[in-house]
Amino acid sequence: MTLDEQAASLDHKAIVNLLASSEKQSATITELSRQLEWLKRQLFGKKSERRMVDADGRQLTLGDLREQEAADADDGVVIAAHRRKRRKPPWDKAEESGLRFDESVPVEEIRVPNPDLDASLGPGERISEKTTYRLAQRPGSYVVLKYIRAVVKDKATGKLTCPAAPASVLGKSYADVSFLAGMVIDKFRFYLPLYRQHQRLQAAGILVGRSTLTSLVQRTANLLQPIYDAQLASIVNSQVLTMDETPIRAGRKDHGKMKTGYFWPVYGDQGEIAFPFSPSREGAMIREVLGEYCGVLISDGYKAYESYAAQVNGVVHAQCWSHTRRKFLKAEGVEPKLTARALGYIRSLYQEEALLNKKGLNDAVKTQRRAEKCKPIADEFFAWLKKVLVKQVILPSNPFAGAVGYAQAREPALRVFLEYPNVPVDTNHLEREIRPIALGRKNWMFAWTELGAENTGLFHSLIATCRMQGIDPYTYLVDVLQRVENHPAIEVEKLTPRLWKEHYAANPMRSDIDRPVKNTDS
Numbered sequence: 001m002t003l004d005e006q007a008a009s010l011d012h013k014a015i016v017n018l019l020a021s022s023e024k025q026s027a028t029i030t031e032l033s034r035q036l037e038w039l040k041r042q043l044f045g046k047k048s049e050r051r052m053v054d055a056d057g058r059q060l061t062l063g064d065l066r067e068q069e070a071a072d073a074d075d076g077v078v079i080a081a082h083r084r085k086r087r088k089p090p091w092d093k094a095e096e097s098g099l100r101f102d103e104s105v106p107v108e109e110i111r112v113p114n115p116d117l118d119a120s121l122g123p124g125e126r127i128s129e130k131t132t133y134r135l136a137q138r139p140g141s142y143v144v145l146k147y148i149r150a151v152v153k154d155k156a157t158g159k160l161t162c163p164a165a166p167a168s169v170l171g172k173s174y175a176d177v178s179f180l181a182g183m184v185i186d187k188f189r190f191y192l193p194l195y196r197q198h199q200r201l202q203a204a205g206i207l208v209g210r211s212t213l214t215s216l217v218q219r220t221a222n223l224l225q226p227i228y229d230a231q232l233a234s235i236v237n238s239q240v241l242t243m244d245e246t247p248i249r250a251g252r253k254d255h256g257k258m259k260t261g262y263f264w265p266v267y268g269d270q271g272e273i274a275f276p277f278s279p280s281r282e283g284a285m286i287r288e289v290l291g292e293y294c295g296v297l298i299s300d301g302y303k304a305y306e307s308y309a310a311q312v313n314g315v316v317h318a319q320c321w322s323h324t325r326r327k328f329l330k331a332e333g334v335e336p337k338l339t340a341r342a343l344g345y346i347r348s349l350y351q352e353e354a355l356l357n358k359k360g361l362n363d364a365v366k367t368q369r370r371a372e373k374c375k376p377i378a379d380e381f382f383a384w385l386k387k388v389l390v391k392q393v394i395l396p397s398n399p400f401a402g403a404v405g406y407a408q409a410r411e412p413a414l415r416v417f418l419e420y421p422n423v424p425v426d427t428n429h430l431e432r433e434i435r436p437i438a439l440g441r442k443n444w445m446f447a448w449t450e451l452g453a454e455n456t457g458l459f460h461s462l463i464a465t466c467r468m469q470g471i472d473p474y475t476y477l478v479d480v481l482q483r484v485e486n487h488p489a490i491e492v493e494k495l496t497p498r499l500w501k502e503h504y505a506a507n508p509m510r511s512d513i514d515r516p517v518k519n520t521d522s
């Protein structure tokens with residue numbers, strides 16, 4: 001039977017079914033192609049989202065986008081390939097080379113003898129010196145402090161006296177405060193797991209059990225817990241909060257598999273951050289952390305935040321433009337022209353926002369300028385979204401349709417920044433502080449227990465806040481670990497990095513390794 005005869009023999013219903021099957025297969029192929037292109041970009045492409053350019057390399061402006069509005073719906077923006085120059089750090093200049101270091105680095109002088117200064121070889125006069133620097137490293141940086149206390153016998157009474165050994169922050173522990181702080185910094189700032197620290201101790205000739213290191217970390221966390229609690233309370237009192245969630249493997253399921261828990265980082269408006277831990281991603285954790293919060297809560301598109309804001313009076317929910325942009329980025333391979341237009345609007349919005357932030361405007365002026373500069377862009381963007389799906393034949397499964405639906409459903413929350421001058425347009429400031437968690441996962445990989453995950457969140461909270469406040473976290477930890485036990489509980493907030501900087505940073509407490517004990521024996 002020929003193809004024509006086969007076609008003639010099919011009834012109408014069979015033809016409809018074949019067409020539907022063909023459309024479904026076509027949609028599946030399109031979606032798989034999009035996923036493949038996205039995966040290729042993740043593996044081999046550039047990750048930067050700031051690349052919205054015209055064919056001649058110009059940055060697209062709002063005027064360019066308005067000109068496109070009058071063009072045919074099929075007309076789009078051409079994204080030209082280009083290479084973005086890497087922004088160099090301020091000290092990385094062409095005329096500079098060699099070793100650079102700051103005043104905190106110890107320098108040991110080595111005098112090189114000059115035989116011409118030897119009197120036996122003839123007269124010589126020192127007129128200047130030349131200096132050469134080389135970076136060196138000792139095999140180990142550990143030191144054992146040996147406290148020698150004289151035992152004195154009274155000649156008249158025969159009574160023996162001996163001064164007490166200097167107190168340790170962990171009672172009778174042999175760990176100096178400098179070791180505790182260094183161990184915490186190595187693991188949670190430089191991502192060095194305890195088993196590697198244990199290996200390094202062994203290489204330096206020091207024998208300490210790995211279980212002992214784990215116990216020391218736990219006891220250190222117990223000392224710092226009141227400070228962490230005070231910092232979280234301070235954050236929740238902020239007028240503007242940013243919140244997100246990020247996974248961590250913590251604890252074991254049956255059959256030896258690790259469970260997935262979540263940090264729920266919350267970023268305040270005074271340069272503080274906390275990483276509360278929860279064994280699940282359930283939205284109840286938001287209320288547990290924030291309680292009856294009153295203020296602006298910025299988040300991504302996770303529905304749990306929207307539900308919390310709807311249930312708690314006084315919460316204004318703002319959402320992140322960066323997450324909206326990423327939704328459109330996923331549609332580049334399927335609808336490049338329409339995606340370029342959508343990203344052009346968002347790019348223009350970010351350009352205007354960057355200009356406003358550079359000017360350091362007060363709240364009233366910033367609100368006015370946002371109304372003049374940013375609001376028209378947002379208005380045109382959302383108006384265009386309403387028209388684009390009507391003009392274009394796009395299947396609901398198309399990622400561009402999904403991005404449009406995502407933005408439209410969140411329009412009120414995406415507009416909140418226009419009314420509140422201290423609300424940023426995205427959550428990028430929080431995401432920057434989450435990155436160390438991801439780097440940590442690649443090194444220590446998981447927490448053996450949920451308690452270990454809570455400790456990880458505690459240490460990351462204090463170390464990240466130190467970084468945000470411009471504080472050296474090692475100096476901070478050495479100080480507060482010695483203060484916290486005897487510090488008035490009602491004033492524990494003064495030991496959080498933000499207030500410690502004000503009250504104690506000028507004269508911090510040191511370890512004995514930094515202030516050697518003087519020999520007073522006669």
